[in-house]
Every structure is written in C-alpha cells, then in structure tokens.
Amino acid sequence: MAKRLFLSPPHMGGNERCYIDEVFESNYIAPLGAFVDRFEEAVCEFTGIKAAAATSSGTAAIHLALRLAGVEEGDRVLASTFTFIGSVAPILYQKAEPVFIDSDASWNADPKLVEEAIKKERPKAFVLTHLYGQSAKVDEISEICRRYGVVLIEDAAESLGATLQGRHTGTFGRFGIYSFNGNKIITTSGGGMLVGNDEGTIAHARKLATQAREPTPWYEHEELGYNYRMSNVLAAIGVAQMEVLPERIVKKRQIFNWYREVLSDLEVLEWMPEIPGSRGNRWLTTLTLRQGDPLELIAALEAENIEARPLWKPMHCQSLFAGARVYGGAVSEDLFARGLCLPSWTAMEHDDVERVASVIRRVLG
Ligand SMILES: *Cc1c(COP(=O)(O)O)cnc(C)c1O
Numbered sequence: 082m083a084k085r086l087f088l089s090p091p092h093m094g095g096n097e098r099c100y101i102d103e104v105f106e107s108n109y110i111a112p113l114g115a116f117v118d119r120f121e122e123a124v125c126e127f128t129g130i131k132a133a134a135a136t137s138s139g140t141a142a143i144h145l146a147l148r149l150a151g152v153e154e155g156d157r158v159l160a161s162t163f164t165f166i167g168s169v170a171p172i173l174y175q176k177a178e179p180v181f182i183d184s185d186a187s188w189n190a191d192p193k194l195v196e197e198a199i200k201k202e203r204p205k206a207f208v209l210t211h212l213y214g215q216s217a218k219v220d221e222i223s224e225i226c227r228r229y230g231v232v233l234i235e236d237a238a239e240s241l242g243a244t245l246q247g248r249h250t251g252t253f254g255r256f257g258i259y260s261f262n263g264n265k266i267i268t269t270s271g272g273g274m275l276v277g278n279d280e281g282t283i284a285h286a287r288k289l290a291t292q293a294r295e296p297t298p299w300y301e302h303e304e305l306g307y308n309y310r311m312s313n314v315l316a317a318i319g320v321a322q323m324e325v326l327p328e329r330i331v332k333k334r335q336i337f338n339w340y341r342e343v344l345s346d347l348e349v350l351e352w353m354p355e356i357p358g359s360r361g362n363r364w365l366t367t368l369t370l371r372q373g374d375p376l377e378l379i380a381a382l383e384a385e386n387i388e389a390r391p392l393w394k395p396m397h398c399q400s401l402f403a404g405a406r407v408y409g410g411a412v413s414e415d416l417f418a419r420g421l422c423l424p425s426w427t428a429m430e431h432d433d434v435e436r437v438a439s440v441i442r443r444v445l446g
Pocket residue numbers: 137138139140141164165166167168210236238239259260261262271272273
C-alpha cells in the first residue's frame with residue numbers, strides 16, 4: 082500500500098525539541114513561563130497586533146472573546162454558518178442565541194447579509210470565520226460592525242498569516258483568535274491565541290483564563306474564570322513553529338498551485354477563490370465539483386490511502402442548532418453538497434500531488 086497522505090498533519094520545524102529541553106532544564110513545565118511570553122510576542126510581531134494571550138485552544142480563545150465582549154444569556158450573536166463547530170459552540174456556552182450568516186461567492190460571509198442581519202437582530206457581537214485560510218471581506222465587514230456598534234470577533238483559526246490589503250486576518254476586529262490544533266498551518270499539538278489591540282482587555286483575558294484570581298496573597302475571586310491558559314511546554318513548540326510559519330505559507334500556496342496546474346484541463350473542478358487584495362495561507366486546498374458526487378471521489382481517494390474530506394457542513398443545517406435563524410443559506414448548502422478538501426501537508430512533494438490528481442482524473446476525467 083502506498084504511504085498514507087493525510088489532509089494536514091503536524092510538521093515540525095527543527096527547534097521544537099531544543100526549546101522543550103530548555104523548558105525541562107528550567108523546570109518551568111507548568112503553569113506558565115518564559116516561552117508563553119515569547120510565543121505571545123512572536124505572534125504580535127508577526128501579525129502587527131499589540132497584545133496576545135496564549136490559550137489551551139482556539140475554542141477557549143473565542144469563549145474568552147465573547148465574555149469580554151459582554152455577551153450574556155439571551156444576547157444575539159451573529160456567526161458565519163459555513164465554519165467549524167469550535168467557532169460557534171462558545172456562543173452556546175454563554176447561553177446566547179446564534180444567528181447565522183450565509184456565504185457569498187467568496188465562500189466567506191456575505192457583507193450584505195451581515196448588514197441586513199445587524200439591522201434586524203441587534204446582535205452584540207459577530208464571530209466571522211476566515212475559511213480554509215482565505216481572508217473574508219473583513220475590511221467591509223469591520224466597517225459595518227463599527228457603524229452599528231457590534232463587536233467583531235475574527236475566527237482566524239485556519240488563516241494565520243493570511244492578509245487583506247497587507248493587513249493580517251485576526252487584526253481587524255476588536256478580537257481575533259488563532260488555533261494551534263494539530264491540523265492547523267502550525268501546531269503546538271493543541272492550543273490557541275486571543276489577540277487584540279487593547280492591552281488592558283487582553284490582560285483581563287489572561288486573568289479570566291487562569292481562574293480569575295484577584296491579586297491578593299490568598300485565593301480571592303470576584304468574577305467567574307476558566308482554566309484556559311497554555312502550558313509553557315506547548316508554548317516552546319509554538320515559538321519554534323513561528324520560526325517556520327513564513328515558509329509553511331509559501332508551501333501551502335505552492336501545493337494549491339500544483340493541484341490547479343496538474344488538473345487545469347478538468348473543467349469540472351472549481352477552486353476556492355481568493356478575494357482581490359488578499360493573500361491567503363491556503364491552509365487546505367479546497368474545491369467544488371460542477372458535476373459528480375464528492376463522497377464518491379473521497380471514497381476512491383480513500384481506497385488509494387489518501388485522506389480527503391467534505392467541506393464543513395453549515396451550522397444552520399446541524400440539528401444542534403435546529404430552529405436558529407439564518408440569513409441566506411443556499412450558498413453554503415451548495416458548497417457543502419459539491420465540495421471537498423485535498424491533502425495539503427506542507428511536507429508534500431509534487432509527486433504526491435500527482436498521485437492524488439491521478440485518482441481525481443480517473444474518477445472525473
Ligand atoms: C480549528 C478551528 C477552531 C477551533 O480551534 P481549536 O484550537 O481546535 O479549539 C475554530 N474555528 C475554526 C474555523 C477552526 O478551523
């Protein structure tokens with residue numbers, strides 16, 4: 082059997098072990114330590130944001146953002162419907178009501194629907210996803226949110242390093258979040274980061290993420306907190322991964338271009354677009370089929386030991402959110418019905434892409 086091609090497995094850069102050794106030598110295994118600070122600084126420097134708080138996951142970072150946005154029981158929160166559950170589950174943790182926004186031809190949220198929904202729903206916040214590493218129309222959307230006083234939380238879990246007009250995704254809204262889960266463009270095995278330009282607010286996030294302890298010698302608690310901080314061991318991996326992030330982005334984009342070139346004669350394939358002025362990180366190579374069943378193609382790839390997956394199933398189609406309101410819906414439903422993700426591991430070679438392409442050609446050609 083040919084070697085398995087996974088969608089997006091971890092890809093270590095080289096210095097991870099060395100930094101973990103430093104952690105062991107200092108015995109700052111936990112709770113925090115110098116690598117957590119260094120990791121936060123590296124993300125700030127790379128993205129141009131002022132402040133960052135490393136967390137145990139991207140989902141935890143979104144939960145903290147909602148708390149800091151003042152989202153409470155009964156509040157409405159807009160969210161991209163075409164996303165992963167980690168983006169919207171925290172809305173339910175706050176007992177708030179999610180209202181979903183469909184995509185436009187960019188696959189990301191439609192600004193016209195955002196404005197319509199804001200006028201009708203009077204939401205407190207909007208969790209906007211930058212899907213598959215491609216920037217949403219966040220310049221337009223952040224302007225709409227500002228006009229109506231809605232807190233914008235950018236879910237940039239998949240899009241670390243993606244830019245629009247040269248500005249990093251995750252830095253347009255009041256809050257941005259990144260994920261370092263095992264399948265993301267860089268990983269700490271599991272982890273996340275909450276970012277923002279208001280240092281005081283991010284300092285508050287750090288307090289909430291460490292059980293909201295007051296600055297007294299004894300354990301004094303005035304508000305509800307969480308155990309959401311990242312460990313120093315994982316932050317050491319993160320510091321090493323940040324060193325290779327720029328080359329990972331170049332490679333992800335190259336993999337996408339390889340697929341597109343090798344399969345350029347198959348008119349049945351449509352690739353995820355990149356909006357004008359943006360440079361995505363192409364976290365996963367994603368496409369839709371003009372005809373044919375993506376599940377059949379995924380099964381044919383699996384038979385050759387190649388992992389492929391359908392696109393995210395829209396949140397408004399999930400029974401967990403039965404009865405939730407949605408603005409639009411048909412665009413993301415259609416993308417889900419026709420789309421798939423291909424192996425996009427940053428250590429892949431051109432031969433691997435050709436191997437995947439030959440199966441696609443056999444099934445659809
Ligand atoms: C991965 C992901 C998350 C959650 O990140 P975790 O670190 O796994 O909690 C949230 N939103 C999107 C769009 C993601 O892809």
